[in-house]
Amino acid sequence: MKANDVILQTATKVVFFIIFLFSIHIFFAGHFAPGGGFVGGLLTTAAIVLLLLAFDLKTVQQALPFNFMIVVAIGLLLAIGMGAGSFVFNVPFLTHAFGDFYLPLFGETSLHTAMIFDAGVYLVVVGSTITMIQSIGGES
């Protein structure tokens, strides 16, 4: 008899988005509350791992058609690019800046360049953990 995992797959389709949104929340909360790029990235990975458990590797790769090594590289570029801004302004490396901006949807928002660095960390964590899981789980 063929195993049927319709309940697992249906539940996953809902729960995936809850975990994903929570990971984004944790990521943005990092400056004032526990959280940040590393935990956020790991939570996003956990969401994708749930997809991997409920479906198979091939389906997930079709749903998320990224090369995750490139994601790592983009993350590193974001982090180092944020630091490299200091070369333009001739201040010590990794000097951060912040300011209040008016954004169309969010209104008055305080933005900090540490966010860009954190986004880099987030992408590196997601990219490297998924690469590990994919290369252990699948045959290349």
Add this chain to the structure above:
Amino acid sequence: MINLLLLPIILPFFFAVILLFFKEKIVAQRIITFVSLIISLIASIILMATIKSDGIQTVTLGSWPAPFGITMVSDMLSALLVTTSIVITLFVVWYSFSSIGNERERFYYYPAVLFMLTGVNGAFTTGDIFNMFVFFEVLLMASYVLIVLGGEKKQLRESIKYILVNVISSALFVITIALLYSVIGTVNMADIAVKVAEVGQPGIITVIAILFLLVFGIKGAIFPLYFWLPGSYAAPPMPVLALFGALLTKVGVYAITRTYTLFFIHNTAVTHELLLILSIFTIIAGCIGALAYFDLKHIMIYNIVIAVGVILFGVAQMNDNGMTGAMYYLMHDMIIKGALFLLIGIIIAITGTSNLRKMGGLMKTHAPLGWMYLVAAFGLAGIPPLSGFAGKLLIAKGAFEAGHAWGSIIMLASSLIVLLSVIRIFIYAFWGEPKLDEANQSVSYRNLMTPAVLLVILSVAYGVGTEWLIPYMTDASDVLLNPSMYVDAVLKE
């Protein structure tokens, strides 16, 4: 430019990241790696000139005041080491083009080399002990990749040992930093120096000093802690071995030198005496190993151990001549080890074996290689016009001044054994009847020769140009002998 001293760290890192985007395009990888190393080299030379004219360069990351942010400090010693590392990497990468093989190049070989260079340069430049740990990990992670890349049986076995030893020593490093932080309350190296001087180095600080010697001794392969090195270094392919032999142990040596001249200078009767004794034993152990083997790689690997002993022996004298000599010998050893590993890599490529007994008569077919090897071998042993001479002379002079006559006699005697061990390679491989079979005679080695020969020429120039280099070496050893210069440069604001 305020961030100048960071360029030799950031540029290799940046280009390594760029290389991750197109791992299959080997030609582009080679070109970008080569160009990035040349740019880094130019940056580090400019940095060296700046330090020569304006003194020690510091920058505290993120515009924080000095003991609170991570300070990067570039004095003459670290600038010299950074420049030498980039030069070695440049030639090894050039050599890799025709020796490492497409299969490895397609799997992130060049990014791994550049990441390792990032770690090495960072460890040489940082002014923060925990940041030094992080850069150690950066270079170790990259070296794990390089040692296992290719996945041969031998590489897999030796990489397990290598990783195990380094994970344990890294854990010990963290514990030691934690202990130091709990006693002193800071991780900024200049600030540690100030605080240690304030409390006058009680017993616990001396214990921490010994722990640091243990940690960096495992990384730098000193006497009782070098057991992992011969097996692990013999496993990876030749360019990787050249990189490891020239750079990795020297990071450990640099770290010992820095901590033992900056922090732990108030109870030298214990710490420096121990360093002195261990360095002598390191020399002896290396000599025994260098004579015991009939394998090219192992002979050269034990010569690394000898050199580590000689450099630390110079450092342990804590006087002007000894320190300048150690600095001179450190740079010499990086260059000459790079050159010798590349040359014996060519010998192994031609003969197809690393066993000395199976070689012979290469002089008849490969005369230029023979002469180049002979020059490099004499340079390693320290025959006067060549590069190994001035350093050892100064170390011996310093040791006699400090009253360590026995030690310096052993060190000088070790030169004879070094010479014997490398000349034995020359006699077995180049003299006698040719033993090459037809297939190996036609192996083309011109592409491999160019970087190796250039490196040998560089080492000869280093020996001949001693007179011009001595001011730089004196600058380097001045900062080591007067830690107040370092502290003032970091905490001046």
